[in-house]
Amino acid sequence: MSHYVLVPGLWLDASSWKQVVPHLESAGHTTAALTFPTEPGSTLQDWISTVTDAVDTATEPSVLVGHSAGCGLTYAAVDARSEKVKHLVLIGGFPLPDGMPLLAEDFPETDGLIHLPEFSAFSEEDLAGLDDAILEQFRNEATPVPATVLDSTLELKNTDRHRVPTTAVCTEYSAADLQKWTEAGFPPTTEFPKLEDLRYIDLPTGHWPQFSRPEDLAKLLLRLA
Numbered sequence: 001m002s003h004y005v006l007v008p009g010l011w012l013d014a015s016s017w018k019q020v021v022p023h024l025e026s027a028g029h030t031t032a033a034l035t036f037p038t039e040p041g042s043t044l045q046d047w048i049s050t051v052t053d054a055v056d057t058a059t060e061p062s063v064l065v066g067h068s069a070g071c072g073l074t075y076a077a078v079d080a081r082s083e084k085v086k087h088l089v090l091i092g093g094f095p096l097p098d099g100m101p102l103l104a105e106d107f108p109e110t111d112g113l114i115h116l117p118e119f120s121a122f123s124e125e126d127l128a129g130l131d132d133a134i135l136e137q138f139r140n141e142a143t144p145v146p147a148t149v150l151d152s153t154l155e156l157k158n159t160d161r162h163r164v165p166t167t168a169v170c171t172e173y174s175a176a177d178l179q180k181w182t183e184a185g186f187p188p189t190t191e192f193p194k195l196e197d198l199r200y201i202d203l204p205t206g207h208w209p210q211f212s213r214p215e216d217l218a219k220l221l222l223r224l225a
Contacts, residue, residue: 002063002086002225005054006033007077009068009093010103011116011142016067020210023218029225032058038143040112044102044152051077061086063225068207069103072096072154075161075191082160087224091217092171092207094188095195098156102149104188113144122207125172129205129212138211165197167224169217172207175200 004024006017014033021031032054036047051073055062064085066074071093078085088095096102107114107121119127119135130138170178178200182189192198203220205212 001028001030003030003032003058003060004221004225005051005058005062005064006031007051007064007066007070007074008034008036009066009070010114010145012067012070013141013143015141016208016210019214020218020221023215024221027222029222035143036149038113038146040146041148042146044149044154047073047149048076048080052080055081055084058084063087063089063221065089065091065221066093067091067210068093072100072102076154076156078161078164079156079158082158082164085164088164088166089169089221089224090166091169091203091209095161095166095191096154096188097191099153100188101151101153109147112147114147114150115144116142123172126207128172130208134211138208162191162194163196166195166199168192168198168200169209169220170200170202171205171209174204175202 008016013035017033021033024031034050034054036050055064055077061084064074064077066089071090074088075095078088107117116139168178182192201220203209203213203216209217
């Protein structure tokens with residue numbers, strides 16, 4: 001059996017995995033879905049520490065699953081705890097390199113917090129598979145992101161991270177797209193060629209498969225275990 005550490009992307013918390021967790025646990029696996037501190041002034045290192053703490057408290061090496069900007073967090077955690085991660089899964093995101101922030105885009109800040117923007121800020125491809133009811137629930141459950149988390153850049157030091165088996169789950173873009181971006185040297189993808197055990201899996205949907213295709217996402221994670 002495996003232990004899954006589930007790391008959400010921006011504006012999401014542990015509840016974003018609630019349609020995925022039951023499938024994993026009914027198959028006999030254990031899970032830890034994470035929620036990050038949202039107080040103004042919380043730092044990028046606070047968020048990374050949330051992930052490494054979850055890895056540290058597991059009784060066995062974990063399957064570390066990151067979504068969107070959570071992929072950068074999980075990769076930083078692998079950098080710090082490579083010996084405690086048996087598989088890294090990146091859903092709709094990249095293993096960001098040293099010196100890069102979690103998010104390149106600028107969103108409006110209010111009192112030190114960045115709230116979920118209007119859905120018009122996202123592309124049609126991002127929103128694929130999400131109906132009005134899902135979007136309303138997403139909005140109601142969204143958590144703010146401290147601006148200070150996005151002000152800092154990742155600091156990676158341990159090349160052992162390149163040895164951890166990694167799967168890139170391609171959602172609103174295809175594996176072929178991702179490979180083209182990597183070959184072109186798109187900055188967020190520059191770590192992919194360094195990974196010694198890398199596979200790509202297409203899961204065609206929008207940017208949030210835990211909402212649009214939760215059962216299929218869970219089946220994929222179970223196969224990787």
